Amino acid sequence: MNISILKKIWILAAVVLSLMASIWIALTYYNQQTQEQYNDILQRYIRMNEASIASKELISSLNNYLHSPEPAQKEVLGTSKQKVREAKYEVYKLRNTDNDFELSNYINLMDSLTETVDRTLLLQAEKDTEEAGKTFAEATRISMYISEMTLTLIDKELNTYYPFYQGIMEKSEALKRLGLWLLLLITFLLIMFTYWFSLSITRPLLSLSRAAKELSRGRFDLKIEVQSSDEISFLAKMFERMRVNINNLIMEIQEKAQLEKELQDNKLLLQESQLRSLQSQINPHFLFNTLDTISKKAYLEGSEETSDLLVNVAGLLRYNLKRLNRSVTLYEEVRVLHQYVEIQKARFSERLQFHSEIDESCLHIQVPGLTLQPIIENAVIHAVEPREEGGVILFAIRDETDHVCVVFKDDGPGIPEHIVYSILNEQDVEFSGHSTGIGFSNVVQRLRLFYHVPNVIQIESISGVGTKVILNLPKIRSSENDVQSTDRG
Known part of the structure; x- marks a missing residue:
């Protein structure tokens, strides 16, 4: 019988949950039983006490009525009598073999109290004040007897149920000991089951690991x-x-x-x-002008600006020589693009106006190395360098849900239609006496191989207006793309 690892995990979880549920149910049942028994005893005491209180309230109401025989007082007296009857009914439910005699006397006293109160009211109605006073005194004595009898009954109840309290204490101690032993037993069982469970997984893995080592040695x-x-x-x-x-x-x-x-x-x-x-293919024209700019700045200034320029050139050259054969993040490409732009700004000064708008949440995606620089270099060569007034280059990175859109836009003279066609068909051509940077068509080829998407690049160019290059970079590459990229690396 095949049991998957997932099923083994579920079995372990089921065993633990079953043990916990069983203990919880047992403890809950025991606590519920104990609580019900305790509440039953407590209710017996409360009912007896309520009977005593009701008798005292009845005497108080009768006294108030005798001194002030008004309808309101009579209504209060009737309510008190009803409470005594209800208390007598509740006390009657407490009868058992141990308190039968005492409880019968207790109920008879309550009946006598009610009858005495009624007789007092009758005498009061007949204007026999002296006899009414005597019966009131008798009712008061009966109420005192009821209070004393209540204490007697409660004391008897305490004696009767004292063994039960002792049993509760003993059960509590036993439960503590049982809980401790259960905890130790469950811990032991879980350790044993976990050990067996881990062995059922690790032992085959160790065997497989040893076999893999032998295979790695050529066995x-x-x-x-x-x-x-x-x-x-x-x-x-x-x-x-x-x-x-x-x-x-x-x-x-x-x-x-x-x-x-x-x-x-x-x-x-x-x-x-x-x-x-x-x-x-790094443009010699670019290297010559860059070195010339650095030498002039070193001669004229010899300051931090020259140092920064040297750092940018060193970083750019290092990136060009080491990053072409593997993929990088868009963040690295943007960083080297900014280094290139800083170098060109030092060269062209105010003739080069560069504006960027970058969504930084998109900079984690992978791209082929040296992708952005050839495109911006092409814009500098054709849109800025030939013109005395210079030019404007716009660079943007936007999140388009399923892909990242990278846009290059310049206000140069534009690219002829046949040149655009050659670039998109991965044919390296010359335009206005220059090649298209570090192989513009090579960038197109590498992007298509990297993402396995034919429309990864768009070129929109209008003569005399400018050129717009759009890269549509997928956020997720297919496995086929990964294989091809690996082969190229």
Whole structure:
């Protein structure tokens, strides 16, 4: 029977929850039973006490009525009599074999109290004040007897239920001891179950790890066997199948090793030559003018501005030489673009006006190295350098939900339609005596290979108005793109 790791985890959780639920239910049931018994005893005391209080209230109401026989006082007296009757009914419910005699006398006293009050009222109505006073005194004595009897009954109840209180205390102590032993037992069971559970996972993993080490040492003749009934078993079977396939291919690989080595050497040489070719495309015109600007500033100023310019040039050259063969973040590309612009501002001064609008939340996405600089360099060469009044370059990065939009816009003379067509078809061409920077068409080619999207770039150009280059960079690359990018790296 195959039990997945997820099922094992659910089993462990179910066992823990079941133990906790069982203990909680048992404790809740015990507490509920104890509470109900305690409340029942407490109610017995309360009912007896209420009967005593009701008798005293009745005597007080009768006294008030005798001194002031008004309708309001008579109504209060009637209410007090009703309370005595209700208290007698509640006390009657408390009868049991232990208090039958005392409780019968107690109820008879309450009946006698009610009858005496009624007789007092009758005598008061007949204007027999002396006899009414005597019956009132008798009613008062009966009320005192009821109070004394209440104390007697409560004392008897205490004696009767004292063993119960003792039982509660003993049960509480027993429950504490039981809770401690249950805690120790549950802890032990959980440790044992967790140990078994961890072994069921770690033991096959250790076996698989040892097999992987042997495979890494070239031991393809050892069979991989893992005793498990979960996903690790499936993984081990796949590992064994891979070992068999590799072992079957070893001879064939050895025969073709020399040929593969030669092909690989040739491929590496080709890639290196392509890389060197791309790196060597750094515009000599740009380097010459940059160095000339640095020398003039060093001669005229010899200040911090010159130092900053040197730092920007060094950073730019270092980036151009090291970053072309792998992907970078858009943040790194923007940083080197700003270094390039600072160098060009030092060169053209107020002739170059550069404005940027950047959504920093988009700067984490991956792009091919050296993507933005060739485009901005192309704008400087064709829109700023040839014109005496210079030019304006706008740069923006915007979040477009499913992709990031990077925009370059200049107010230069524009790019002819056939040049735009050649660039979009990855054909490197010359325009106005210059190449398109560090291979504008090469940028297009690398972007398409990197993202596997044909419309990753758009070029809108109007003669005499300017040029707008738009990069639509997907936020998520497909696995196919990753493979191609890796091959190119």
